[in-house]
Amino acid sequence: PGDQAEPDPTKKTLVILGTGWGAVSLLKKLDTENYNVVVVSPRNYFLFTPLLPSCTTGTIEHRSIMEPVRNFLRHKKASVKFYEAEATKIDYEKKVVYVNDDSEVKGATSSTEIHFDMLVVGVGAENATFGIPGxxxxxxxxxxxxxxxxxxxxxxxxxxxxxxxxxxxxxxxxxxxxxxxxxxxxxxxxxxxxxxxxxxxxxxxxxxxxxxxxxxxxxxxxxxxxxxxxxxxxxxxxxxxxxxxxxxxxxxxxxxxxxxxxxxxxxxxxxxxxxxxxxxxxxxxxxxAVRPVVKDLMSQIPAQADARRGLNVNEYLVVKGAENIWAVGDCAVANYAPTAQVAAQEGAFLARLFNQMAKTEEIETELKNLSNAQETATNKDARDQIFGNIKDLQKRLRRVNSMGPFEYxxxxxxxxxxxxxxxxxxxxxxxxxxxxxxxxxxxxxxxxxxxxxxxxxxxxxxxxxxxxxxxxxxxxxx
Ligand code: FAD
Ligand code: NAD
The missing domain is CATH 3.50.50.100 (FAD/NAD(P)-binding domain)
Structure with missing residues (x-):
């Protein structure tokens, strides 16, 4: 029941790494019915970073700017799996993410792997020290x-x-x-x-x-x-x-x-x-600075050889050289400053893109079924009726497919x-x-x-x- 339900084999598995600005903004707008959605993050909450400096002096208590992911995931239309763990390695060819439970309490299993059809990397960045000693x-x-x-x-x-x-x-x-x-x-x-x-x-x-x-x-x-x-x-x-x-x-x-x-x-x-x-x-x-898991992914992809500050992405936020992997926020390099504002807009863009991709697939399957039906239909009226339906669907497909690239x-x-x-x-x-x-x-x-x-x-x-x-x-x- 609920969280332990098996993934639906007819749907693609979408794995989202992180619960920060990019990932959460994607989750907010994503129609979770279209995919088996799995979220992995060492932090089971979203943090409103703009007010974090106020927590250092007690102007604001830290729990006031934290929102548990479980709290908003339970309101999604279809259930979303959340694992509190850190992604330690992404194998983009095998389409597998290796994850590790880094928290204090560990069960008999504390590291495992998760298969993905689609992956969104939203792990943010770590603190730069420039190798300065101490x-x-x-x-x-x-x-x-x-x-x-x-x-x-x-x-x-x-x-x-x-x-x-x-x-x-x-x-x-x-x-x-x-x-x-x-x-x-x-x-x-x-x-x-x-x-x-x-x-x-x-x-x-x-x-x-x-x-x-x-x-x-x-x-x-x-x-x-x-x-x-x-x-x-x-x-x-x-x-x-x-x-x-x-x-x-x-x-x-x-x-x-x-x-x-x-x-x-x-x-x-x-x-x-x-x-x-x-x-x-x-x-x-x-x-x-770039996180080790991101650095490692960059080193596996020849098209990322020149990347320095994070994963180079194209105008649809696809990681260059790796189909089925997208990146948002501070770990992605798309010529914008690493800010919450950018990460949130990128996340919302991906949600629209994924919702649209699911609709496209749905229409394409429907079109395939209709053209099969048209071929086998014996009666002219029925064939005309199907022809009309195909035209409508093609029009809908063109409309759905008209989504432009990400613009900040x-x-x-x-x-x-x-x-x-x-x-x-x-x-x-x-x-x-x-x-x-x-x-x-x-x-x-x-x-x-x-x-x-x-x-x-x-x-x-x-x-x-x-x-x-x-x-x-x-x-x-x-
Ligand atoms: P994050 O929000 O950092 O989220 C990364 C997520 O990935 C986290 O949930 C983390 O736990 C998770 N994660 C980390 N490693 C792994 C892993 N290996 N596997 C899986 N998950 C992982 N920007 C503004 O626009 N306006 C502001 O006022 C502002 N104020 C800021 C104040 C402070 C103090 C700081 C530090 C930043 C501020 N920023 C602000 C910048 C903004 O917070 C970042 O640009 C934004 O958080 C980036 O979003 P993100 O989703 O890429 O990463
Ligand atoms: P930053 O990269 O914006 O600034 C770091 C500063 O440290 C630079 O000015 C750099 O010259 C200086 N520096 C680096 N090495 C140094 C050294 N050895 N000695 C002395 N100075 C050194 O970093 P940030 O302030 O952490 O911000 C990170 C990102 O988050 C930025 O994109 C920023 O816009 C965003 N952010 C936005 C807000 C906001 O909008 N209110 C608040 C916080 C962070």
Whole structure:
């Protein structure tokens, strides 16, 4: 019964890897009656990443931005199988995905294989470290729920340890120095949230750290937020100055140790300087790298020999050189930035494509049956009737087959920069609008609220905002 039902042998098996923006947007719109749908992901929930930086300081509780996949899969027309596992290898010639249960509790079987007729790879990306020594061992990333929880705990641990009896002044200074590496939107939003936490709550609850708590943002390029317009970059840098967040641009981190980073910049005399910057908390936000399972698939396909940043896909999101495999989101390279907006539109496109492919197959089978019937029909009226039906079906087939390639429609970029200010580059009917400030902040809040996965998420996020405003953020170290 239900989930354990055998796959229907008359339908193709569609395997979807991941439960992120790309995969979930596909699942939302997919007519699951057309395929035996199997979803594999090590995470049995969807995560609304745009609000993840707010979870690092307790402005939002992480469960408010998680939606269990079981919750929405059970509303699909036909049952969908979900396996909480990680795809470790895709054999595209054998049409098999090898999966592994990576969770704490393992049964007698914890690795197996799944056959597919069609495969969608939506596994996202992992954190880039560029091979810089010490990054994995000593810094916190900001991609998953566990990362946000780790950061939240570490902020409080640093504050409490800094105020430990007889702590030396240097050690206090180090522990209260929060360093963020990477001036992309992840780094900027986190730095803004952290400074808010300090200004609104920490300062009041722990006045003894008020003079020493510092946030520094380190960026290798000449400016932060390179995808935003110059005006908004200037606005962000000015706001950070007012918030007393130190921005160190043109500074490249080369090495990370347990207590300091080594960063290189060009000094006033034109010579390179390697500076040691002590830290208590280090958050590493330098963008994306390709996951091993994707790298391995790329290495199996000759047409992917030149691919670097992910799977090269064509305009229908088919992985080049591999029929029956599609890729969406951060693991696919289709000349768009690796954003939720792109992943969601790609997922929705694939849902339409697969729904249409199923309809095409259905009409083609019907056409075949009708032409057989026409050949065997003895009576002229019956033959004419069938001929009319064939014409109608052919017309329908042409209509169904008219779906064009994927086209991305950019709705704009939005980022929170702290002290109740946000920046937005929005495409509007009249052109582009670049705006920053408090009004933009309310726009940011309402836009993100409306984009939340479900009404349940929306209500929880709203309640978290009210709770944080009324009682302050919770500083318990847990
Ligand atoms: P993901 O959403 O990362 O999902 C990947 C899925 O694959 C996950 O479910 C994962 O568990 C699963 N998976 C991983 N490995 C395997 C495996 N081996 N086998 C099977 N499944 C696997 N973008 C915006 O447009 N706007 C924003 O405001 C924004 N804010 C962001 C804030 C933060 C802190 C971060 C980190 C990113 C933000 N992004 C934003 C970017 C956005 O989150 C990504 O571009 C988006 O998540 C990509 O979607 P995806 O489906 O490709 O990957
Ligand atoms: P990113 O790639 O946008 O930025 C990483 C930054 O780190 C770059 O500016 C790079 O120059 C810098 N960097 C790399 N190595 C460095 C080093 N050794 N020392 C110092 N600086 C270094 O990464 P991200 O911010 O994690 O964003 C990833 C993707 O997710 C992007 O496509 C982004 O648009 C998207 N995103 C969007 C939002 C939003 O729209 N609000 C929020 C978060 C993420």
């Amino acid at each position: 990054v994995r061992e000593h810094s916190c990333f900001l991609k998953e729920v566990a990362d946000a929880q780790r950061i939240r705990k570490r902020i409080m641990d640093c504050c409490e340890t800094a105020t430990f009896k007889d702590q030396s002044p240097e050690e206090r200074k180090r522990l209260l120095h929060m360093v963020v590496v990477g001036g992309g939107p992840t780094g900027v939003e986190f730095a803004g949230e952290l400074q808010d936490f300090f200004e609104n709550d920490l300062k009041t609850w722990m006045p003894e750290i008020a003079d020493e708590f510092r946030v520094t943002l380190v960026e290798a390029l000449p400016s932060v937020l390179p995808m935003f317009s110059k005006q908004l970059i200037d606005y962000t840098e000015q706001t950070f100055k007012e918030e007393t967040i130190d921005i160190r641009t043109k500074t490249m981190v080369k090495n990370v140790t347990k207590e300091y980073i080594e960063a290189e910049y060009v000094g006033a005399d034109g010579k390179k300087v390697l500076e040691k910057i002590p830290y208590g908390l280090l958050v590493w936000a330098t963008g994306n 429609s950019h709705q704009g970029s939005l980022a929170y920069i702290g002290s109740e200010k946000a920046v937005a580059d929005i495409s509007w009917l009249t052109g582009n609008i670049a705006t920053g400030g408090t009004v933009t902040y309310f726009f940011w809040r309402s836009a993100y609220l409306s984009m939340c996965f479900s009404t349940r998420n929306r209500v929880l996020v709203l309640m978290d905002w009210i709770k944080a405003k009324t009682f302050g953020r919770d500083v318990s170290r847990e």
